[in-house]
Amino acid sequence: MSTFVRPRRSVLFMPGSNARALEKARSLAADAIVIDLEDAVAPDAKALARQQIAATLSEGGFGPREVVVRTNAADTPWFEEDLAMVAQASVRGAGPDAVLIPKVSDPETLVTAGRRLEALGAAQALRVWAMIETPIAVLRALDIALASKNPVTRLAVLALGTNDLSKETGARIVPGRAPMASWLSHCVLAARAGGVEVLDAVWNDFRDLDGFARECAEAALLGFDGKTLIHPSQIEPCNAAFSPPPAEVEAARGLIALFDRPENAGKGVVQIEGRMVERMHADIARRTVALADAIAARG
């Protein structure tokens, strides 16, 4: 049985209006980059940023990095043009891998956006990612995640936005994130129920790499696939936190081999050095190995 995994450990945001950052992104070790048209671009710079992003997409050169464009929110005057730019790039064969829609608060927004992409002729391969960053979005995270079952939505990933959540709720962003911990776990659970991946939110204090490393470790324990980032210095510690450690990969290979032995073919449970392992552990092990192999393939 083969398991396909696309690493999304480190997902770096950059303003679509920042040519230097866009150029740098081609050589950074992030698994994915998100070129932003929303918060990182001032209202009077939106049109220019859109043009710059279209040109950047045409130029390409991002190698194995997944390329994502964040539009403005669906209820803003910029959304239609943002989506059209992405769709047109996609029609030219120079589209990003995905479009990230901020402030998604219900599944209907994803259905409408998906239909619009279809009408604009966007390639089927273009995926949609949704930001969960409003109180209603957290409360409806399961409905939003389950929208992935409707192919028109193209939904593949949920990304948390704790800056907006803090703004909307008054909950503070503090080390350990106790005020938001239940929301984060709830969103991980919802994403898994919907069969989509889920990314933790950004860490704003980009000079504090120790605090950042602690938050990455917490996010990995919570079950996030990776974390969104704002600065290149965050990539390496983030990749380290979300990569399976070599000992875990070795143990996973051993476990798979054990279940593959002819004498264990009919067994649902075996033991390794006094520890019970079931076939579900072999499934987890296959994912670990697939992720490790995909990371190794990136060099």
Ligand SMILES: CC(C)(COP(=O)(O)OP(=O)(O)OC[C@H]1O[C@@H](n2cnc3c(N)ncnc32)[C@H](O)[C@@H]1OP(=O)(O)O)[C@@H](O)C(=O)NCCC(=O)NCCSC(=O)C[C@H](O)C(=O)O
């Ligand atoms: C935060 C920054 C404005 C800091 O930028 P800067 O002052 O240029 O930092 P440095 O001098 O330390 O930069 C060193 C070099 O690295 C390049 N750089 C910096 N940031 C990026 C980046 N994000 N991508 C690519 N390259 C980057 C600089 O150009 C320097 O290069 P060099 O010239 O070779 O020395 C800046 O980091 C920044 O703009 N970050 C991204 C901000 C952003 O996109 N924000 C929106 C997403 S976060 C969000 O929306 C939250 C969410 O929605 C929520 O609700 O929580």
Ligand SMILES: [Mg+2]
């Ligand atoms: Mg936000």
